[in-house]
Amino acid sequence: xxxxxxxxxxxxxxxxxxxxxxxITKQIIDLIVDRQLPTGAPMPTELSLAEDIGVSRNSIREAxxxxxxxxxxxxxxxxxxxxxSAGSEALQTWLLFRTRSRGSTxxxxxxxxxxxxxxxxxxxxxxxxxxxxxxxxxxLQACVARMRRKGPDAAVADREFHDLICAEAGFDLxxxxxxxxxxxYRAAEGEMGGPVSSAPATAxxxxxxxxxxxxxxxxxxxxxxxxxxxxVRKRAKxxxxxxxxxxxxxxxxxxxx
Amino acid sequence: xxxxxxxxxxxxxxxxxxxxxxxITKQIIDLIVDRQLPTGAPMPTELSLAEDIGVSRNSIREAxxxxxxxxxxxxxxxxxxxxxSAGSEALQTWLLFRTRSRGSTxxxxxxxxxxxxxxxxxxxxxxxxxxxxxxxxxxLQACVARMRRKGPDAAVADREFHDLICAEAGFDLxxxxxxxxxxxYRAAEGEMGGPVSSAPATAxxxxxxxxxxxxxxxxxxxxxxxxxxxxVRKRAKxxxxxxxxxxxxxxxxxxxx
DNA sequence: AGAAGTAGGACGTGGGACGTCCTATGACTT
DNA sequence: AAGTCATAGGACGTCCCACGTCCTACTTCT
Numbered sequence: 012x013x014x015x016x017x018x019x020x021x022x023x024x025x026x027x028x029x030x031x032x033x034x035i036t037k038q039i040i041d042l043i044v045d046r047q048l049p050t051g052a053p054m055p056t057e058l059s060l061a062e063d064i065g066v067s068r069n070s071i072r073e074a075x076x077x078x079x080x081x082x083x084x085x086x087x088x089x090x091x092x093x094x095x096s097a098g099s100e101a102l103q104t105w106l107l108f109r110t111r112s113r114g115s116t117x118x119x120x121x122x123x124x125x126x127x128x129x130x131x132x133x134x135x136x137x138x139x140x141x142x143x144x145x146x147x148x149x150x151l152q153a154c155v156a157r158m159r160r161k162g163p164d165a166a167v168a169d170r171e172f173h174d175l176i177c178a179e180a181g182f183d184l185x186x187x188x189x190x191x192x193x194x195x196y197r198a199a200e201g202e203m204g205g206p207v208s209s210a211p212a213t214a215x216x217x218x219x220x221x222x223x224x225x226x227x228x229x230x231x232x233x234x235x236x237x238x239x240x241x242x243v244r245k246r247a248k249x250x251x252x253x254x255x256x257x258x259x260x261x262x263x264x265x266x267x268x
Numbered sequence: 269x270x271x272x273x274x275x276x277x278x279x280x281x282x283x284x285x286x287x288x289x290x291x292i293t294k295q296i297i298d299l300i301v302d303r304q305l306p307t308g309a310p311m312p313t314e315l316s317l318a319e320d321i322g323v324s325r326n327s328i329r330e331a332x333x334x335x336x337x338x339x340x341x342x343x344x345x346x347x348x349x350x351x352x353s354a355g356s357e358a359l360q361t362w363l364l365f366r367t368r369s370r371g372s373t374x375x376x377x378x379x380x381x382x383x384x385x386x387x388x389x390x391x392x393x394x395x396x397x398x399x400x401x402x403x404x405x406x407x408l409q410a411c412v413a414r415m416r417r418k419g420p421d422a423a424v425a426d427r428e429f430h431d432l433i434c435a436e437a438g439f440d441l442x443x444x445x446x447x448x449x450x451x452x453y454r455a456a457e458g459e460m461g462g463p464v465s466s467a468p469a470t471a472x473x474x475x476x477x478x479x480x481x482x483x484x485x486x487x488x489x490x491x492x493x494x495x496x497x498x499x500v501r502k503r504a505k506x507x508x509x510x511x512x513x514x515x516x517x518x519x520x521x522x523x524x525x
Numbered sequence: 526a527g528a529a530g531t532a533g534g535a536c537g538t539g540g541g542a543c544g545t546c547c548t549a550t551g552a553c554t555t
Numbered sequence: 556a557a558g559t560c561a562t563a564g565g566a567c568g569t570c571c572c573a574c575g576t577c578c579t580a581c582t583t584c585t
Contacts, residue, residue, distance in 0.1 A: 089577030
């Protein structure tokens with residue numbers, strides 16, 4: 012029916028105390044860590060866990076559900092529960108919700124997402140500019156070429172482009188996070204009805220990044236990335252969802268002398 | 269008893285198919301989004317949800333548990349379920365697990381954490397250097413002064429220092445992420461038995477950042493942050509847990525010409 | 526030996542019961 | 556009349572048990 016018939020309000024009093032369920036969750040994690048179970052290793056049965064920990068299967072299941080939501084365990088119906096990889100996919104739900112629930116106004120919901128991506132990718136690209144495999148350039152060029160052709164593949168190429176650079180730097184966490192941000196941005200943008208990108212402009216910005224990488228100039232690379240994000244911001248601003256918040260003017264010439 | 273008595277292996281075949289439970293989770297999220305329930309708003313009763321969605325309370329509870337793990341809802345025993353803030357605290361479990369389970373070897377488990385923090389804070393500090401409240405400097409100086417005195421408060425001051433800068437930039441997500449990384453790094457470091465920081469050196473590095481902010485030089489600020497992280501890395505390397513992976517030499521002079 | 530059938534294990538879902546915790550209401554006291 | 560205390564009801568927490576579904580591994584048949 013209605014949300015709630017009682018007089019409850021948004022009062023934030025009395026934070027939730029540590030629950031029994033949380034304790035179970037912790038015990039399960041400790042079990043994984045103590046036994047050094049690698050990703051993919053089979054976990055004890057729900058019934059075993061229930062007996063070992065001394066709670067009902069129901070409680071175990073709820074704890075497992077929480078762990079599953081974080082990607083810490085992976086459950087396969089009829090087969091068993093396994094140690095998960097805790098990959099960034101688990102955070103998609105979290106970040107997507109956060110993105111579309113925060114900021115009651117339409118303005119600037121995606122800004123934060125884009126900013127963090129820009130910060131990470133700027134630094135990452137600078138580092139890659141200093142040191143990378145020679146083959147990387149060719150791979151990036153191929154992506155840019157695909158971007159020039161309109162269609163759904165252009166977006167895929169865009170993602171691959173950024174992922175290639177992030178992967179090159181060798182920091183898994185950074186790579187996964189930028190991928191996550193890309194996916195969530197795309198999802199939120201689509202939901203709010205953002206504008207389609209113009210293929211030529213997008214390809215041009217990416218080409219500039221490749222050129223900077225070829226030259227090996229870290230500052231130029233950072234500059235190119237900033238300009239790429241300026242482009243994205245401009246696109247977003249023109250979208251149906253009212254533009255960004257303009258908390259601070261976007262800086263494009265940061266690392267360029 | 270043992271982890272599992274059957275012959276299961278690490279086989280990664282057959283990814284888990286979409287579950288009914290996941291569907292329920294999605295419906296609950298949609299309910300929040302559709303009704304535009306703000307953070308802190310009361311959710312329908314578990315029983316109501318069960319009737320509305322047409323499943324048992326058990327299933328609802330499991331879905332809620334998953335949402336709770338992500339901070340999307342907050343449950344208060346005996347009172348009700350409320351819309352959560354999806355704050356970064358929810359990710360602590362995830363990131364901590366990820367940090368201590370990845371990389372079977374001792375070397376370089378914390379590296380990724382530190383690198384991402386460095387990337388975000390470098391960019392953030394650069395921006396703050398260009399534009400910030402005058403009062404910020406005094407607040408930062410106070411933190412540095414507290415850092416000079418040994419004791420548990422030094423660590424608190426350290427965290428506050430970084431949080432002040434991140435908050436100044438105005439990007440909530442970036443701020444929360446760096447805070448999260450700081451907390452997880454600290455927790456993981458403590459667990460592995462890292463070395464204690466030397467108060468004078470730490471304060472000195474932070475002072476350098478403040479000086480750069482005062483001068484308003486973005487490049488100098490970035491440089492100071494890089495040097496600060498070089499210091500942290502050096503400290504970590506000397507710790508009991510075997511040092512980092514050295515995937516790529518740390519770059520300290522990136523934005524400095 | 527290879528393929529189909531089968532038994533058992535493990536997770537998924539449902540329903541009910543009872544305990545615990547919290548709040549709001551009303552009675553009582555001052 | 557105002558404040559305090561007791562109480563009733565609502566809502567979440569935990570548990571038990573049953574049955575369905577899914578998957579694997581073993582057995583059996585060809």
